[in-house]
């Protein structure tokens with residue numbers, strides 16, 4: 001909202017006008033400090049709103065600009081290994097077993113390494129959120145070479161699942177069902193996957209779990 005900005009401008013304008021009038025009248029009466037107090041309060045509000053806006057804009061920019069991918073040949077087993085190390089603490093805290101599988105074990109994918117990492121981290125974090133409170137939380141990260149030279153990467157969890165009425169919304173920017181969610185994860189993942197020439201699909205059953213599947217053409 002720009003309301004606080006407007007009112008600050010008004011208060012500041014008033015402040016200037018009145019102090020000029022006071023000076024011209026030679027009146028020393030200090031009405032200025034009271035106005036300054038108002039202005040200070042308004043500034044505080046602007047500061048807070050501004051911070052919220054900055055967060056919003058920075059999230060929005062993350063979404064709006066997936067840079068042009070710089071593809072390299074990635075050894076998927078190594079990518080998975082790195083992610084497992086990166087998320088080790090979160091996995092430990094959530095007491096989640098992350099099982100990684102790569103078939104064939106030397107499977108390679110041509111993609112932007114940093115972007116693929118970001119996409120998979122987002123999917124794995126969603127999976128970790130989803131299995132919270134499940135009796136035997138499990139997350140599988142798999143890569144396989146399928147018919148038609150398609151490389152499939154799946155993130156599967158046995159978590160809460162996605163309600164049927166939400167399935168269409170999960171890729172919509174800022175859609176979230178989480179208290180502290182920003183709702184940019186899935187739309188970012190979709191953009192990254194597309195930019196790297198892949199497709200994304202989601203299969204979910206409430207109470208059973210969710211599988212997100214990325215499919216890339218093997219070059």
Ligand SMILES: Nc1ncnc2c1ncn2[C@@H]1O[C@H](COP(=O)(O)OP(=O)(O)OP(=O)(O)O)[C@@H](O)[C@H]1O
Pocket residue numbers: 122126127130157159160161162166170175176177178180181182183184185186187210
């Ligand atoms: N594996 C999953 N299991 C259950 N629900 C999921 C899963 N992945 C996504 N969702 C649903 O899709 C919504 C959007 O996910 P998305 O990653 O875009 O945002 P978020 O996780 O809420 O916030 P953040 O921006 O921090 O990632 C989630 O709020 C959740 O309702």
Ligand SMILES: [Mg+2]
Pocket residue numbers: 122125126184185186
């Ligand atoms: Mg998320």
